Amino acid sequence: MKLITAAAACALAFAVLFDGHAYADQVSLDVRVDNVRLDQGAVRVALYDESTWLGEPVVGEQIESTATSVTLRLNVPASGRYGLAAYQDTNRDGRLNRNVVGMPSEPTAFSNDAPMRFGPPRFADAALDVSTPSETVLTLR
Helix, strand or coil: CCCHHHHHHHHHHHHCCCCCHHHHCEEEEEEEEEEECCCCCCCEEEECCHHHCCCCCCCCECCCCCCEEEEEEEEEECCEEEEEEEECCHHHCCCCECCCCCCCCCCCHHHHHCCCCCCCCCHHHHHHHEEECEEEEEEEE
C-alpha cells in the first residue's frame, strides 16, 4: 500500500511540474535592444500584460552590455497582447534611477517606441500581439 501511495505521489508531482497544458501556448519572443552603452551595466527587459503594465512583469530577463546591440529571448507564457519596457542599469545598482522630476536618468525603451510624455507611456501605445515566435526591436534613449 505504501508503494502505491508513494508512486501516486510521484506521479502527481510529475504532473504538476510538467503539465503540458500549462506550457502548450508558450511563445518565444526575441527582443533586440539597440543603442546599448558598451560595458556600462546590464540591459533589463520586462514583459507586461495590461493588468500589470509597469508593475510586476509577467516575464523579465537581463543581459550584460557586451555589444551596442544585444538580444534576449523571453518565453511568453501564452499568446496575447503585451508591452515591453527596457532600461540599461548604467550605475549597476539594480534599479531604474530617476531625476528630481521623476524622469528616468538611465537609458530606457518601450515597445512600439511608445513615447514618454509627462510620464510613462500608456499600455495601448506600447502593446503588441504575441502569438507566434517572433522578434521585436527596442531602442534605448
